[in-house]
Amino acid sequence: MTELVHLDVESGIATITLDSPDNRNALSAQLRRELIAHLETALADDSARVIVLSHTGRVFCSGMDLKETRGAGVSEQGVNEVPAILTTIWTSPKPVVARVAGPARAGGVGLVSACDIAVAATDATFAFSEVRIGVVPAVISVTVLPRLLPRAAHELFLTGETFDAARAVTVGLVNSAVPADGLDAEVARYAEMLRLGAPGALAATKRMLRAERPASMAGQFAEMQELSAGFFAGEEGQEGMRAFAEKRKPAWVVEG
Template sequence: MAEELVHYEVRRGIATITLDSPRNRNALSAQLRRELREHLTEAVRDDQVRVVVLTHTGPVFCSGMDLKEATGASAGDQGVNEFPAILEQLWTSPKPVVAALKGPARAGGVGLVAACDIAVAANEATFAFSEVRIGVVPAIISVTVLPRLLPRQAHELFLTGESFDAQRAVRIGLLNSAVPVDGVDAEVRRYTDMLALGGPVALAATKEMLRQERSANLGEVFADMLKLSAQYFGSAEGQEGITAFVQKRKPSWVPTED
């Protein structure tokens, strides 16, 4: 039986999905892709899970597609047709997803980072859209990356393939935070603790709202948002949150300490 390449653990409502294929720099091999999809599905289906953390073992977060498997393969065989499903799972997950990087990300690995809601990296981490340097196009990852990046920066980095550091990644919108490597876990915990305070139904609805394209007609937008706001103010979760605030207690969805 093949050794597992992606691990899954749930603790205090946090599902941690760990890429563990350091021998090939956590490249997106067929097995790793399959296990990652399975664990993402499991996290979404588990009512006990409130937040998902995507992290890694070894010095590299993810080096992109496994090029050894891609050599001589058709687009379908090398996983190009499968990878969008993984990015879509991350992007549309009703539960917030936090990426935690202590090392570099390249190509498809950067696509994973961009698909997460929040991304934290070590100062030492570097990034690159290296596709053009091997004669391919960063097409699939552009779906999740371009909404994050400043347009001028996207043109430069996609076309040159130049590597850039974590500080620049924060400035251009790819990362939320860059910290010393020994502070990554604490910074991720800071975010997951905050996310766990949100109502799970409200978080899912807020993520959906953030993904929606908005009309140029402000009247229509305000009407839609008024309807959405009223729906959740009157919901069971909304009423529980308001009651808890008035009673100076934690809402029922806030996880208890171990």
């Protein structure tokens, strides 16, 4: 069986590539299995500091494979496996960057929104097309809604309208939209910046960003003060301060 998702680790960057162009990189059962397996492998690999989610072909990901879901019962729907993929990306202690060179639809937009940073080619397009085929963008809403402006979420979820990368930046779905010939350079720029961060500090910062805020400001300050003091006194913080004083790169920065 031909592999539909590939993993390559080089210079601290784990690139996971969706490679099912004939199926518009739809979330088929095989692609889902391979994607979650490669994500878990990259997370377990200490040499992989940053994960990049990329694709071959014209389409980033067209969403669920409708050929597989048509006629299947509730318990047999592939969408039941998607939460594990989105959760793994969202909760990854390593930063995840989406490289979007073509259209993303439905579940494909869910993948983009689960990543920490998303970079798209200016000619890439997006749509929550679910309502137009009689279904609800329910599962992906868990990762999408924290990204989107509320007004935009109502508009785009309810209309299913296609929107471009510039609009995706405006509504918060994408960080950067660049011409197609500059996409790889922009992804590499983000990956390199992320690679400079201390692994433990990056993981803790991601947990902080995801966490629910305490009800009171005093409680939030107390929690954040404890987190900050622990890292200032910790191994990474002390090494980072020594490296700064000695005008050298800290130990966690591995030359590519």
